[in-house]
Amino acid sequence: MKSRVHPTYKTHYRVGNWRVYERALVSRGDVTLWLSPGARAAWIVPPSGRPGGQQRFSNLAIETALTLRLVFRLPLRQTEGFVRSILTVMRAGLDAPDHTTLSRRSQRLDVTVGNLPAKGPLHLIVDSTGLSAVGEEEWAAVKHGGNGTRGWKKLHLGVDRSGVIVAHLLTEATVDDATVGIHLIGATAGDVTSVTADAAYDTVAFYEAAGARDAQVVVPPTRTAKVSRRGPRSSARDRTITDVERLGRRHWKKASGYHRQARVENAFFRYKSIIGDRLRARSRGGREAEASLACRVLNRMTALGRPESSAINR
Structure with missing residues (x-):
């Protein structure tokens, strides 16, 4: 998929610790x-x-x-x-x-994902992706002459700005992203300064969950979002809608730092490149343990070395 941002407006970055980061990749x-x-x-x-x-x-x-x-x-x-x-x-x-x-x-393994110590205030970034899974029902259908269809599960991740996974959850494909996002906010340890997500998390309940942690919400409103007319349901969401209408969606994303949402997209890319895009276990408990172990592996690889990049003025 090609980038939706025109090359003229794209921000370019330079890795300042390339020698150290290269040794970490090796x-x-x-x-x-x-x-x-x-x-x-x-x-x-x-x-x-x-x-x-x-x-x-x-x-x-x-x-x-x-x-x-x-x-x-x-x-x-x-x-x-x-x-x-x-x-x-x-x-x-x-x-x-x-x-x-x-x-x-x-199926009964309780796996703890080792989080790396934060170097400063935690800026939580959440999103979800699909992982294909073939379970017992699909396998039995194929065995007895039916058309087994491949099912899907959703992996929800919460990462910080350095790409470390601080919260995760594996759910059914039909589960609402914003509802799980509320769970990720509550499961994140420590002080949360901001929560960044895409427009699928633009709900009043999500704003309230972040507000309970005294965190700023950086979520672009949906195209049809309107300011509340029947009392203050979520003043933070109303301010976001007003700012987007005043600045324009692209300028608001740049001013609010929404571009950091790419950190969680990069985490999904690393997950599917290193672990794969499917779940191997067939039981529910085995799948949850598999996702937790995968997150632990990615965090241990991240602990070997992280890039320190900075924007280039062009």
Whole structure:
């Protein structure tokens, strides 16, 4: 898709720390693997002494295997063999979880996305994208001679201005973006200075959720938006509508800093380039764990180095 902004009005940027950022990009492809003494000790779960089947592998072992699966885009059986070969080369004396265990345990895995420490006030930018998913119903339809259709899920991300993922949620494709945006605002830790999103989030409830966090809202109003005539429903939204009518939509976007919304678009580009544009898991819990692990991977890659760019006056 071509840019809608005329080349004359496009802002050009220059990366000031290119040497450092280039080394960080190279480090993202480093496949050096190791297990710390703590990870070796926590790989196997000791017997609990309770009757019934015992868990053999810890959540750490399951998360490690599923993370490698995401990064290298492997099916579960190949993931089992890949992890076993790594442990053999390391002479770690540990076994790898089998593919059945990985599939079953991923459905109840509680994954925490490690956020990087903020360097200043948090400017939250939210948006959503679609990820294709084939579930049990579609698979069964194909198996029994029907026409299985590929379903879609929505991945909602909240990032800061440096591209770090600070909040995320995986939902059905029919869920309203603005409703999930309210959840992302509430799930974001720390002080939120501003919230930026596209026109799909132009609702009074979204403004109220941001106002509850004392955050400025940078959301372009819809084309048919009008100032409230029946009392002050959202004075912040009314001011935005008035400013857009007075300045024009393009000048308002430039004056308000709306162009930073591209940060979340870049996060989606990195997600689909590195992880892929589909969900591999078929269960709901497995898909949620997969999305959380993917966000953790992207944050760890971002932690290796981020570009420091500045606008060029032309």
